[in-house]
Amino acid sequence: MxxxxxxxxxxxxxxxxxxxxxxxxxxxxxxxxxxxEVQQAVDQGLEATVxxxxxxxxEEDADYARVFDSLAGSIVDLEDxxxxxxxxxxRMVHTRHPLREKLTLFWHGHFATNYNKVGxxxxxxxxxxxxxxxxxxxxxxxxxxxxxxxxxxxxxxGQTNTKEHPNENFARELMELFTCxxxxxxxxxxxxxxxxxxxxxxEGAEFVFHAxxxxxxxxxxxxxxxxxxxxxxxxxLMQVPATPRFMAGKLLRFFAGEPAPDVLDEAxxxxxxxxxxxxxxxxxxxxxxxxHSEACLRKRIASPAEYVIGTVRTLxxxxxxxxxxxxxxxxGQELFAPPNVKGWDGEQKWINSATWPARxxxxxxxxQLDGESPFGRRLPLEATVPLDLTEPEDVVARxxxxxxxxxxxxxxxxxxxxxxxxxxxxxxxxxYRGDEGVRYQRNREALATILSLPEYHAI
Amino acid sequence: MITRRDFLGYGVGGITFVSMGCxxxxxxxxxxxxxxxxxxxxxxxxxxELSGGNDGLNTLIPFEDPLYYQNRPTLGIAKEExxxxxxxxxxxxxxxxxxxxxxxxxxxxxxxxxxxxPDRSHFRSMEIWHTASTAATAPATGWLxxxxxxxxxxxxxxxxxxxxxxxxxxxxxxxxxxxxxxxxLEALVGTDGSNREKLLKKLSTAESASAAxxxxxxxxxxxxxxxxxxxxxxAAKYQSPVEYPGTGLGExxxxxxxxxxxxxxxxxxxxxxxxYDTHSDQxxxxxALLEDLSASLAAFQTDLTGLKREDRVATMVFSEFGRRVxxxxxxxxxxxxxxxxxxxxxxxxxxxxxxxxxxxxxxDGDLIYTTDFRTVYATLLDGWLxxxxxxxxxxxxxxxxxxxx
Numbered sequence: 059m060x061x062x063x064x065x066x067x068x069x070x071x072x073x074x075x076x077x078x079x080x081x082x083x084x085x086x087x088x089x090x091x092x093x094x095e096v097q098q099a100v101d102q103g104l105e106a107t108v109x110x111x112x113x114x115x116x117e118e119d120a121d122y123a124r125v126f127d128s129l130a131g132s133i134v135d136l137e138d139x140x141x142x143x144x145x146x147x148x149r150m151v152h153t154r155h156p157l158r159e160k161l162t163l164f165w166h167g168h169f170a171t172n173y174n175k176v177g178x179x180x181x182x183x184x185x186x187x188x189x190x191x192x193x194x195x196x197x198x199x200x201x202x203x204x205x206x207x208x209x210x211x212x213x214x215x216g217q218t219n220t221k222e223h224p225n226e227n228f229a230r231e232l233m234e235l236f237t238c239x240x241x242x243x244x245x246x247x248x249x250x251x252x253x254x255x256x257x258x259x260x261e262g263a264e265f266v267f268h269a270x271x272x273x274x275x276x277x278x279x280x281x282x283x284x285x286x287x288x289x290x291x292x293x294x295l296m297q298v299p300a301t302p303r304f305m306a307g308k309l310l311r312f313f314a315g316e317p318a319p320d321v322l323d324e325a326x327x328x329x330x331x332x333x334x335x336x337x338x339x340x341x342x343x344x345x346x347x348x349x350h351s352e353a354c355l356r357k358r359i360a361s362p363a364e365y366v367i368g369t370v371r372t373l374x375x376x377x378x379x380x381x382x383x384x385x386x387x388x389x390g391q392e393l394f395a396p397p398n399v400k401g402w403d404g405e406q407k408w409i410n411s412a413t414w415p416a417r418x419x420x421x422x423x424x425x426q427l428d429g430e431s432p433f434g435r436r437l438p439l440e441a442t443v444p445l446d447l448t449e450p451e452d453v454v455a456r457x458x459x460x461x462x463x464x465x466x467x468x469x470x471x472x473x474x475x476x477x478x479x480x481x482x483x484x485x486x487x488x489x490y491r492g493d494e495g496v497r498y499q500r501n502r503e504a505l506a507t508i509l510s511l512p513e514y515h516a517i
Numbered sequence: 518m519i520t521r522r523d524f525l526g527y528g529v530g531g532i533t534f535v536s537m538g539c540x541x542x543x544x545x546x547x548x549x550x551x552x553x554x555x556x557x558x559x560x561x562x563x564x565x566e567l568s569g570g571n572d573g574l575n576t577l578i579p580f581e582d583p584l585y586y587q588n589r590p591t592l593g594i595a596k597e598e599x600x601x602x603x604x605x606x607x608x609x610x611x612x613x614x615x616x617x618x619x620x621x622x623x624x625x626x627x628x629x630x631x632x633x634x635p636d637r638s639h640f641r642s643m644e645i646w647h648t649a650s651t652a653a654t655a656p657a658t659g660w661l662x663x664x665x666x667x668x669x670x671x672x673x674x675x676x677x678x679x680x681x682x683x684x685x686x687x688x689x690x691x692x693x694x695x696x697x698x699x700x701x702l703e704a705l706v707g708t709d710g711s712n713r714e715k716l717l718k719k720l721s722t723a724e725s726a727s728a729a730x731x732x733x734x735x736x737x738x739x740x741x742x743x744x745x746x747x748x749x750x751x752a753a754k755y756q757s758p759v760e761y762p763g764t765g766l767g768e769x770x771x772x773x774x775x776x777x778x779x780x781x782x783x784x785x786x787x788x789x790x791x792x793y794d795t796h797s798d799q800x801x802x803x804x805a806l807l808e809d810l811s812a813s814l815a816a817f818q819t820d821l822t823g824l825k826r827e828d829r830v831a832t833m834v835f836s837e838f839g840r841r842v843x844x845x846x847x848x849x850x851x852x853x854x855x856x857x858x859x860x861x862x863x864x865x866x867x868x869x870x871x872x873x874x875x876x877x878x879x880x881d882g883d884l885i886y887t888t889d890f891r892t893v894y895a896t897l898l899d900g901w902l903x904x905x906x907x908x909x910x911x912x913x914x915x916x917x918x919x920x921x922x
Contacts, residue, residue, distance in 0.1 A: 215796050215797065218846065222846060223845055225796070225845065226851060234640075240638065241653075359730045397683075406733055409733070410685045410698045410737065411697035411699070411737070411741045414705075414734075414737055414738060415705040470720060477713060477716055480712055481712065503712075506713065510717050511720055511721055512721055512730075512731045515734055516730040
């Protein structure tokens with residue numbers, strides 16, 4: 059194709075796939091990474107790193123299924139929203155397939171279903187597993203799976219949609235928010251589509267088709283007529299040109315950042331050409347010139363998941379997932395409870411006078427973590443910033459390298475050097491160099507400061 | 518950043534969306550004059566959002582209309598239970614507190630509020646109400662944001678607008694200023710002011726020419742620090758014997774009273790009550806919501822009187838749409854169109870305004886609006902807040918008589 063933005067990225071003179079680009083990829087396609095993982099990506103190169111993201115997941119799936127089965131009902135109370143939320147966060151932190159969890163989060167935001175209405179937490183967990191199973195598959199399959207998903211049937215009232223009393227809720231959101239977007243259908247298309255989904259119901263945790271409640275008459279949807287059922291509606295919507303464009307835009311905003319019009323045009327054509335296959339599209343995106351350009355680098359605002367999970371993965375922090383869940387909730391992202399059927403708006407909407415203090419509080423509190431968890435040091439900062447580094451300049455450079463890949467302004471680095479050697483009682487330059495205990499404390503103050511900087515939250 | 522001086526001098530900034538060509542300069546000049554006049558006005562507007570689409574027909578009930586009972590076989594409110602406001606309409610039985618306000622003359626009930634070509638999408642319709650625009654591409658700012666862009670003083674220590682909601686409502690989206698959200702602000706202040714905190718405040722609020730997300734976050738951080746200190750002070754000083762319902766709405770209105778009592782220069786406060794998307798088994802849930810709404814607003818009004826602020830505050834209640842006239846098969850109602858608005862305050866002339874929509878002539882099964890909701894906005898902007906509405910709304914709307922023109 060005549061692609062320009064989606065042409066493969068190749069290093070220009072003096073460029074390479076260095077830690078800046080590797081960390082960028084790891085933040086966007088996953089949830090951030092330790093310095094060792096960044097180095098590993100640099101060593102492997104871009105293509106191998108991207109290919110590794112799509113590796114076979116069956117081993118991890120079996121592990122998690124086995125552990126989940128053994129914990130379900132005891133450690134993980136399937137009826138408790140908090141426990142199910144924490145279980146997913148645990149997986150985001152520990153997964154060997156971060157792209158898949160990231161995509162699962164994307165789809166959760168896209169098909170935004172809220173447990174407060176669904177009321178049956180095991181169905182939310184089951185929906186999550188469906189989203190994960192289809193994460194980088196064919197989009198049409200996922201849409202159909204969601205149309206038959208028990209939690210979705212409760213969430214958008216499909217289970218009360220009958221021939222006698224069509225309920226429009228699912229049909230409307232299917233068009234407005236899940237596939238082609240507002241402006242690409244008429245009110246009458248929604249009414250007709252609702253009829254096509256009539257009788258698509260739920261019994262317990264299973265999808266059932268109630269033929270006696272289904273409207274078998276002809277429907278006309280987006281100019282096509284027939285005795286359509288829900289599957290036909292999905293097929294029709296997948297052929298609407300607006301659908302690849304709408305979905306390419308959403309994927310770009312989530313993984314790359316708000317696209318310029320010409321980037322979106324190209325992405326829409328690309329997604330269309332893959333017949334809405336998510337893996338093909340994302341592979342092209344992650345390998346593209348556009349993804350590795352200044353237009354994308356640190357041009358997004360981290361979601362609470364990206365900030366919290368990313369910080370935990372980058373620094374190897376060990377805290378209970380339930381605590382991370384509470385932090386993310388305070389920052390405006392409670393899993394399984396998006397604010398409405400449109401999902402989280404994201405970007406600038408993440409930051410307000412309620413959520414910014416919550417982000418700063420998290421930075422402060424994780425930086426002060428001390429002692430051991432059952433699995434190791436709770437904040438193993440000394441593994442990446444060794445205490446035998448005694449020069450403030452070296453310590454700040456090391457923190458900058460791990461967290462910002464050397465991107466901090468010199469003015470900020472100077473202020474951080476000053477902070478390292480100044481306590482509230484005054485200057486302690488000599489004590490800092492001479493006393494390991496002081497370094498231990500002061501390094502954590504500098505860490506808290508960097509984690510609280512707007513620069514760190516631009517990913 | 519757009520400054521107040523730019524606004525007054527050149528008219529760029531908060532109202533650029535009114536790019537409708539002819540008369541623009543005249544409108545801008547009037548906005549500037551209005552902004553100058555509004556500076557001397559210290560009145561407050563409290564906006565209550567009922568999220569999800571409130572069933573206006575079961576809020577203000579046309580109890581003499583047989584069509585109402587035909588369309589609402591299970592959800593209809595019996596005639597004898599309605600709290601009558603006139604010979605033909607009355608409030609839901611759980612709204613005793615507001616019915617009392619009506620009798621005292623402090624409640625204006627606006628019937629049939631809506632807009633042309635109603636949209637049944639929550640998001641699109643909410644966007645129309647928040648931006649006060651039915652244009653296909655919504656303006657980037659909200660109607661209250663544009664108001665605050667025009668009237669908020671340059672002084673960073675004055676909090677002109679505050680949201681008591683979980684996030685920032687689109688209506689408060691502004692160009693020149695940042696409207697803080699009250700919740701959790703205290704987390705940032707109230708600690709010891711260590712070197713690190715001072716440094717963090719300095720670094721995270723620095724003015725910068727840096728990339729867009731960083732500059733945006735720094736502006737947010739500035740607003741956070743500024744607001745946090747003021748609110749802490751307001752909460753400490755507030756004393757009141759009034760008990761509010763122990764609900765989210767009750768708590769938001771109690772905080773609103775605290776803030777108003779502290780005279781921080783607030784002009785706009787925004788609260789919300791969620792749960793109105795009553796697709797199934799509506800009766801009990803909707804009654805509970807209206808009871809909370811009525812009791813919370815009545816407590817707020819009593820509190821304001823005790824605090825001697827009642828003459829300075831008007832409260833407007835809206836929802837993104839009403840519900841379908843005929844109930845659905847799940848004992849609920851689907852998304853509709855025109856609904857009922859309320860305006861409450863000691864300084865206004867209570868009564869019924871507009872005409873109740875016909876239940877015989879419907880638009881696609883929905884009530885057809887009889888009063889453009891922007892008429893209410895215009896009445897409040899011109900008659901209450903003293904800021905000319907036409908430049909902010911992009912159109913002239915004839916005011917309703919609950920305030921002197």
